[in-house]
Amino acid sequence: MMIGHIEKNLKILGELVMLSKDFFYCMFTRPFYWGRLFEQIIQLGVGSLSITIVIGIVTGLVMTLQFGYGLAKFGGTLYVPAIVSLSLMRELAPIFTSLLIAGRIGSGISAEIGAMNVTQQIDAIRALGTNPIRVLVVPRVLSTVLALPLLTTLSAFMGIIGGFSIAYAEFAMPPGFYINKVLSTVQFTDVFGAMFKTAFFGFNIAIIACYRGFQTKEGTKGVGEATTWVVVTTSIIILVSDFFLSKLLILLFD
Amino acid sequence: MTENILEVKNLVKRFDEKVVHRDISFFLKTGETIGLLGNSGTGKSVLLRSLIGLEQIEGGEILFHQQRIDHLSEQQLYPIRTKISYSFQNAALFDSISVYENIAYPLFEHSRLTEDEIKVKVRNILKTVNLEQAIDLMPSDLSGGMQKRVGLARSMVLSPEIMLYDEPTAGLDPVNIEMVLDIMNRFKKQGLSGILVTHDIPAAKKICDRILILKDGMIGFTGTVEEFENSKDPFVQSFLGQ
Ligand SMILES: Nc1ncnc2c1ncn2[C@@H]1O[C@H](COP(=O)(O)OP(=O)(O)OP(=O)(O)O)[C@@H](O)[C@H]1O
Numbered sequence: 001m002m003i004g005h006i007e008k009n010l011k012i013l014g015e016l017v018m019l020s021k022d023f024f025y026c027m028f029t030r031p032f033y034w035g036r037l038f039e040q041i042i043q044l045g046v047g048s049l050s051i052t053i054v055i056g057i058v059t060g061l062v063m064t065l066q067f068g069y070g071l072a073k074f075g076g077t078l079y080v081p082a083i084v085s086l087s088l089m090r091e092l093a094p095i096f097t098s099l100l101i102a103g104r105i106g107s108g109i110s111a112e113i114g115a116m117n118v119t120q121q122i123d124a125i126r127a128l129g130t131n132p133i134r135v136l137v138v139p140r141v142l143s144t145v146l147a148l149p150l151l152t153t154l155s156a157f158m159g160i161i162g163g164f165s166i167a168y169a170e171f172a173m174p175p176g177f178y179i180n181k182v183l184s185t186v187q188f189t190d191v192f193g194a195m196f197k198t199a200f201f202g203f204n205i206a207i208i209a210c211y212r213g214f215q216t217k218e219g220t221k222g223v224g225e226a227t228t229w230v231v232v233t234t235s236i237i238i239l240v241s242d243f244f245l246s247k248l249l250i251l252l253f254d
Numbered sequence: 255m256t257e258n259i260l261e262v263k264n265l266v267k268r269f270d271e272k273v274v275h276r277d278i279s280f281f282l283k284t285g286e287t288i289g290l291l292g293n294s295g296t297g298k299s300v301l302l303r304s305l306i307g308l309e310q311i312e313g314g315e316i317l318f319h320q321q322r323i324d325h326l327s328e329q330q331l332y333p334i335r336t337k338i339s340y341s342f343q344n345a346a347l348f349d350s351i352s353v354y355e356n357i358a359y360p361l362f363e364h365s366r367l368t369e370d371e372i373k374v375k376v377r378n379i380l381k382t383v384n385l386e387q388a389i390d391l392m393p394s395d396l397s398g399g400m401q402k403r404v405g406l407a408r409s410m411v412l413s414p415e416i417m418l419y420d421e422p423t424a425g426l427d428p429v430n431i432e433m434v435l436d437i438m439n440r441f442k443k444q445g446l447s448g449i450l451v452t453h454d455i456p457a458a459k460k461i462c463d464r465i466l467i468l469k470d471g472m473i474g475f476t477g478t479v480e481e482f483e484n485s486k487d488p489f490v491q492s493f494l495g496q
Pocket residue numbers: 269272274292293294295296297298299300301343
């Protein structure tokens with residue numbers, strides 16, 4: 001029972017490594033589908049803009065509110081801009097945006113590829129002499145890897161703006177002070193770290209979603225199961241690997 | 255003597271425990287069309303899919319122009335699949351793109367034609383399947399029979415050497431059956447080869463030179479259309495009676 005479970009997961013891991021290998025092979029060999037890549041960036045990236053902005057602002061608002069009142073008891077309101085901006089940039093924006101994208105894009109990719117698989121469209125791609133990894137996986141993985149770090153940065157930026165408005169409206173913090181504090185706290189390495197982490201998360205989300213899509217067999221029910229599995233699995237991977245990546249980034253840059 | 259454009263020797267195909275093909279051997283001569291019959295579930299579609307490597311086989315050999323293709327990698331099979339084309343039983347159209355884009359897809363991938371030349375070519379082939387007016391529709395806007403004809407057009411647009419037709423006439427009305435048979439006949443007259451999987455015996459008689467019948471994972475009957483029609487074997491006659 002236990003052994004069987006481990007064996008199954010090791011098999012999945014092995015197949016994921018193979019798919020990743022094929023992905024890199026196809027990414028660096030011709031033909032490369034620029035059109036499909038742009039299409040995916042628009043669909044995945046631009047389609048997630050508004051929700052990313054909303055999440056960013058709301059997180060910034062509520063963080064500033066909580067820390068503003070929480071720290072006021074100890075006379076620490078002055079530290080609010082630093083705390084809010086740093087935690088947004090380093091953790092909250094990367095995690096929230098990635099989880100959101102795992103739900104929105106991960107499930108979308110696995111449902112789309114899964115449905116194509118059960119209706120033999122993947123076989124049709126192969127039968128027409130083309131490589132489904134080149135046609136489907138490369139544009140989806142690449143666009144997620146490119147879009148997620150940018151969305152995260154945008155989300156953090158919007159959060160900082162949200163924090164700014166609450167700091168001013170609720171705690172009467174001078175705008176110049178807030179901006180100065182943020183600029184002196186958030187370093188380039190923080191932005192880089194967030195982009196690095198989310199690029200890693202993006203790769204995981206998209207490749208796992210594609211993998212599960214290709215594995216989908218049992219018709220409509222299979223498609224539903226695939227999306228659920230992808231969202232749960234990638235969310236766990238994001239949260240667990242975030243700890244280790246954060247540790248690594250702290251070792252490197254702090 | 256014409257050469258065997260395709261030859262299958264002792265093919266074995268299993269899905270885990272389930273054996274679909276135990277021992278299949280046959281050949282296809284250049285320019286001929288053979289009919290592949292068999293009851294539902296005997297593995298006709300699986301056989302066609304195995305021929306172009308969409309399914310892995312567990313044993314035997316597949317030769318195309320005397321060259322083995324059964325052990326080729328997926329990468330090496332891509333060019334082969336532009337020469338041996340499979341038209342899916344369920345059409346398998348890409349449902350997120352239009353009819354035009356579906357048929358243009360293999361042309362964009364494998365030909366050096368310009369977009370204008372591709373447009374002309376797609377229009378022409380749609381004309382032959384009597385679906386000119388559907389060029390800008392989405393696959394979901396088409397009936398099953400129309401989808402089937404688009405699928406047929408898509409699989410023929412690269413002018414392959416061998417066509418594998420998986421029940422091309424199933425689900426079509428008599429007028430369109432005639433039209434599809436006409437297309438297949440024209441394809442044949444150009445000297446091209448084909449394997450026709452069908453339950454439609456009159457159609458098979460009209461198009462095919464020889465008939466193969468699958469039975470219990472083996473070839474249960476093989477012979478010319480004449481031999482097929484005059485066979486005294488009750489198994490063969492059960493097909494004629496349909
Ligand atoms: N991917 C698969 N996994 C397991 N079994 C399969 C798979 N594909 C086909 N089979 C089995 O192989 C057998 C042959 O299927 P196939 O689709 O080739 O039949 P067929 O002769 O084309 O039937 P029909 O005339 O109904 O189209 C069936 O019993 C089917 O259940």
